[in-house]
Amino acid sequence: MTQPVSRALAPFGTTIFTIMSRRAQERGAINLSQGFPDFEGPEFVKDAAREAIRGQHNQYAPMPGVPALRAAIADRFSRSSGLPCDPDTDVTVTAGCTEAIAASVLGLLNPGDEIVLFEPFYDSYRACVAMAGAAPRVVSLVPSGGSPRAFAFDPAELHAAITPRTRALLLNTPHNPTGKVFARAELERIADCCLRHDLVAITDEVYERLTFDPALPHLHLAALPGMADRTITLSSIGKTFSLTGWKIGWAVAPPRLTAAVRAAHQFLTFAVATPLQHAAAEALRREQEYVPMLLADYRARLGELAPALTSVGFRVIPPAGTYFLMADHSAFGFEDDLAFCNHLIDEVGVAAIPPSVFYQRPELGRSLVRFAFCKKPETIRTGIERLRRLSAAPRG
Numbered sequence: 001m002t003q004p005v006s007r008a009l010a011p012f013g014t015t016i017f018t019i020m021s022r023r024a025q026e027r028g029a030i031n032l033s034q035g036f037p038d039f040e041g042p043e044f045v046k047d048a049a050r051e052a053i054r055g056q057h058n059q060y061a062p063m064p065g066v067p068a069l070r071a072a073i074a075d076r077f078s079r080s081s082g083l084p085c086d087p088d089t090d091v092t093v094t095a096g097c098t099e100a101i102a103a104s105v106l107g108l109l110n111p112g113d114e115i116v117l118f119e120p121f122y123d124s125y126r127a128c129v130a131m132a133g134a135a136p137r138v139v140s141l142v143p144s145g146g147s148p149r150a151f152a153f154d155p156a157e158l159h160a161a162i163t164p165r166t167r168a169l170l171l172n173t174p175h176n177p178t179g180k181v182f183a184r185a186e187l188e189r190i191a192d193c194c195l196r197h198d199l200v201a202i203t204d205e206v207y208e209r210l211t212f213d214p215a216l217p218h219l220h221l222a223a224l225p226g227m228a229d230r231t232i233t234l235s236s237i238g239k240t241f242s243l244t245g246w247k248i249g250w251a252v253a254p255p256r257l258t259a260a261v262r263a264a265h266q267f268l269t270f271a272v273a274t275p276l277q278h279a280a281a282e283a284l285r286r287e288q289e290y291v292p293m294l295l296a297d298y299r300a301r302l303g304e305l306a307p308a309l310t311s312v313g314f315r316v317i318p319p320a321g322t323y324f325l326m327a328d329h330s331a332f333g334f335e336d337d338l339a340f341c342n343h344l345i346d347e348v349g350v351a352a353i354p355p356s357v358f359y360q361r362p363e364l365g366r367s368l369v370r371f372a373f374c375k376k377p378e379t380i381r382t383g384i385e386r387l388r389r390l391s392a393a394p395r396g
């Protein structure tokens with residue numbers, strides 16, 4: 001029988017998140033791998049969902065999303081970006097940011113087109129590019145010391161990545177897995193490149209509210225001069241409201257680009273869960289009742305995990321955003337990140353992510369390991385206790 005998985009998708013196999021979470025469960029390991037909270041999202045949002053179901057919001061939503069949610073998204077985006085945003089022509093509600101990424105890439109790119117990606121990249125990017133028949137042009141974020149500005153790109157590499165076939169650039173800030181928040185000067189370089197080469201920018205901003213360094217606030221690429229007309233800004237409620245299972249996301253873009261997103265969205269999912277859209281609108285309207293507290297919690301958890309990892313022997317690269325932390329595991333003497341993560345699960349009882357899978361050049365990620373700290377304090381503390389076993393037996 002011929003290979004049942006299409007040529008475009010066969011190379012991607014099963015995502016590392018599924019593999020690591022399954023292994024963590026099998027081995028009873030503390031799961032600091034996949035980025036989902038092991039605690040509940042806010043009650044007022046769950047109540048709003050119950051209310052919406054009882055209130056008979058249970059049939060298909062309009063294709064672009066329910067008006068109340070689009071209005072809440074437009075209002076929130078306008079306030080944080082300073083840009084006008086029309087809920088009817090500029091906002092599309094999708095099945096999480098994952099679908100927003102797919103709809104943007106599939107709606108925009110033709111076979112043979114190229115798109116710039118920064119490695120390490122979130123794992124769905126390359127698969128979506130392959131589904132579109134397009135090709136990635138990869139620019140590396142290279143660890144550059146232990147500062148929050150670590151993981152820098154070389155502007156010359158960015159310019160060299162662009163050819164006459166390049167149509168778009170996909171940027172993730174705050175960035176998974178590095179915890180990098182792109183600084184204004186970096187965004188200006190990226191914007192300059194998009195303007196000079198007439199590229200559409202797609203920005204994945206799912207961690208937009210999770211930033212820890214006052215010197216590096218989250219900035220919308222769309223808000224830089226000249227960029228509003230050529231940027232599709234993506235986000236979702238999953239990370240901001242600790243509701244990753246709800247899969248309510250969106251794309252904000254001017255009408256010309258929204259048309260491309262909707263052209264794909266109407267055939268990917270057409271519309272997403274109606275009652276959860278109503279509840280997501282309530283979440284966004286009352287964001288201040290939850291997010292500051294969540295941020296304080298994450299700051300405290302990072303404040304426990306980072307020094308503990310350092311004391312065990314990791315070299316921690318402090319994140320400026322997201323709920324991930326990258327650390328260098330070289331001190332323990334393993335061959336690569338996969339060998340190290342397997343040892344962590346099997347012998348130490350902690351699951352983490354081997355980041356080389358997020359690279360086109362895997363060697364750039366081999367000495368690194370990604371820990372998620374979107375977990376209860378007791379989960380993190382148990383993880384730390386177990387990780388202390390590592391320092392007892394460093395390898396040669």
Ligand SMILES: Cc1ncc(COP(=O)(O)O)c(C=O)c1O
Nearest residue numbers: 096097098122176206236238249
């Ligand atoms: C960078 C990035 N983009 C997109 C997503 C997916 O977002 P959603 O759960 O809203 O589909 C994730 C989830 O981990 C992510 O880390």
